Amino acid sequence: MLQAVPSILGVIIISFVLTRALPGDPAVYFAGAMADKESIEQVRQALGLDRSWIEQFFIYVGNLVQGDWGQSLKTGQPVTEELLKRLPASLELTIIGLGLAVLAAVPLGILAATNPGSWVDHICRLLVTAGVSLPTFFTGLFLIYIFYYLLGWSPSPLGRLDIFYLSPSHVTGFYIIDSVIAGDLEIFLGVLAQLVLPTITLGLFALAPIARMTRGAMLGALSSDYVRTARASGLSKSMVLLTYAFRNASLPVLTTLGMVFSFLLGANVLVEKVFSWPGIGSFAIEALIASDYAAVQGFVLSMALLFVTVNLTIDVILAITDPRVGLEE
Amino acid sequence: MSENLVTVVSFSLFLFIIFLGLFGEFLAPYDPLATAASNTLRPPSWAHPFGTDNLGRDVLSRVIVATRLDLSIALSAVALSFVIGSALGSVAGFWGGWWDRIIGRFSDTIMAFPLFVLAMGIVAALGNTVENIIYATAIINLPFYIRVSRAETSIRRQAGYVAAARLCGISEIRILATQVFPNTLPPMMVQISLNMGWAILNAAGLSFIGLGVRAPDAEWGIMVAEGATYIVSGEWWLALFPGAALMIAVFCFNLLGDGLRDLVDPQRRT
Numbered sequence: 001m002l003q004a005v006p007s008i009l010g011v012i013i014i015s016f017v018l019t020r021a022l023p024g025d026p027a028v029y030f031a032g033a034m035a036d037k038e039s040i041e042q043v044r045q046a047l048g049l050d051r052s053w054i055e056q057f058f059i060y061v062g063n064l065v066q067g068d069w070g071q072s073l074k075t076g077q078p079v080t081e082e083l084l085k086r087l088p089a090s091l092e093l094t095i096i097g098l099g100l101a102v103l104a105a106v107p108l109g110i111l112a113a114t115n116p117g118s119w120v121d122h123i124c125r126l127l128v129t130a131g132v133s134l135p136t137f138f139t140g141l142f143l144i145y146i147f148y149y150l151l152g153w154s155p156s157p158l159g160r161l162d163i164f165y166l167s168p169s170h171v172t173g174f175y176i177i178d179s180v181i182a183g184d185l186e187i188f189l190g191v192l193a194q195l196v197l198p199t200i201t202l203g204l205f206a207l208a209p210i211a212r213m214t215r216g217a218m219l220g221a222l223s224s225d226y227v228r229t230a231r232a233s234g235l236s237k238s239m240v241l242l243t244y245a246f247r248n249a250s251l252p253v254l255t256t257l258g259m260v261f262s263f264l265l266g267a268n269v270l271v272e273k274v275f276s277w278p279g280i281g282s283f284a285i286e287a288l289i290a291s292d293y294a295a296v297q298g299f300v301l302s303m304a305l306l307f308v309t310v311n312l313t314i315d316v317i318l319a320i321t322d323p324r325v326g327l328e329e
Numbered sequence: 330m331s332e333n334l335v336t337v338v339s340f341s342l343f344l345f346i347i348f349l350g351l352f353g354e355f356l357a358p359y360d361p362l363a364t365a366a367s368n369t370l371r372p373p374s375w376a377h378p379f380g381t382d383n384l385g386r387d388v389l390s391r392v393i394v395a396t397r398l399d400l401s402i403a404l405s406a407v408a409l410s411f412v413i414g415s416a417l418g419s420v421a422g423f424w425g426g427w428w429d430r431i432i433g434r435f436s437d438t439i440m441a442f443p444l445f446v447l448a449m450g451i452v453a454a455l456g457n458t459v460e461n462i463i464y465a466t467a468i469i470n471l472p473f474y475i476r477v478s479r480a481e482t483s484i485r486r487q488a489g490y491v492a493a494a495r496l497c498g499i500s501e502i503r504i505l506a507t508q509v510f511p512n513t514l515p516p517m518m519v520q521i522s523l524n525m526g527w528a529i530l531n532a533a534g535l536s537f538i539g540l541g542v543r544a545p546d547a548e549w550g551i552m553v554a555e556g557a558t559y560i561v562s563g564e565w566w567l568a569l570f571p572g573a574a575l576m577i578a579v580f581c582f583n584l585l586g587d588g589l590r591d592l593v594d595p596q597r598r599t
Binding site for chain 2: 010013014019021129130132133136141142145149157261262263267270273284287289291293296300303304
């Protein structure tokens, strides 16, 4: 837990600097175009901009802790409320996309490592090199062109649920879970149909680094002494591969997952724009275009905190998988 | 043999892209900004090999002319992160101690953000211009340069030739600049070429969501964004060609980076 403290502190300092780095004088900006000198001064005092930087920083941290992240200029609602309302939609995409990528990339990487030089290995190399070169927004658009326009298999790429359906009653905010709770099969299938293309887009993006790392780590593990010993002791092939080699190879793969998650949070923004997905990415883009600073900074801060949490979780899982990690500290 | 072929192909592609970036405006068959109301949304034909867009502009000319803007954004960003990153990284690696701790903490803090998201935040705070896209891309790439430069410097700081230089009475800062730094350049070059593709993707992503480059300027990301609206009605050429150009450029830099790494550091070959 203590490891996360400096990261959180750093994140808060940077996001404070970003909120104060507005071009020109923020007081003039927030007072509006018609403001005279007096009202600018009033706004300056109301925002606490007349105090010293250190004081401003502590006020800022205090506000953050109390859940006051400012108000969205566009909707007039508190930023935290706006973000929390949209977070499940984005997480649904990111988590399923990451899940798909892991399900495809790990077996691919293992197969490529166990048969180096085979056709699986070549496909793996091709996918890995091509995958990192693919702009996510471009893949998304062409999946839409093929599966919506040409083949007509996929529903129109507009949001989380076709307009013919009512969204399931709000329990968790995750439509997949909510539709199961509501026991409505039709809506569940509708939700699933909308999810297919955007999650595949994200999955393709995340596949490359995971497959590359799995292949590399498995190659390392398979050439190690303990695998040779396990083989010499006559253990079954699957036992050697999964219990001995993969368990050791899974550590660097897990570490990579943290990095991949960070990239996915960025790619999510692009995918949400392509698929008109009503998540926090779309919210942030609208806020950026409308110069709604509190909303953008709230988005950046919440994504960073989410990422710190994910990294912390990965550290915990690492310590459970590999007892040596825990002992070193 | 086949790997050499890949490197040759990617290097020729690289030269071609640079060529387009330098002389694109003379090669483009049409004026990239000239609209033609009578000739909108035409599919690819002999006259317009990549078709025309919603304003009747020639997509091929726009894709060619965009090369310069995309390359110059990525190159400036990478150059900035290289200069600042290698300065910080070699100071941290050479002197260690407090320098190392502060610079390391700084780079960890940047890495604590999802990088694309941080770039969005930086552009929002500094203002929505092309220069700020460059700064944002440079800042989010800094940690990678700091890390490589720090590692390469710290393994060399006790090297024989450094001790020899010290004995000759050369000042520490000159040893760093003239003895150690030049030796860290090969791995840094690999980092640059691997990073270049990512910088292009990142800048294109930012302009795809409407930051930085403004219409009617031609840039691959914004062209894909403009073409996105027409995908659902079947006009695929608006987004496909700029997207493909983007992809090929990134692919080329990645292949080149891999090839360079194999040359510089054969042990890390994958």
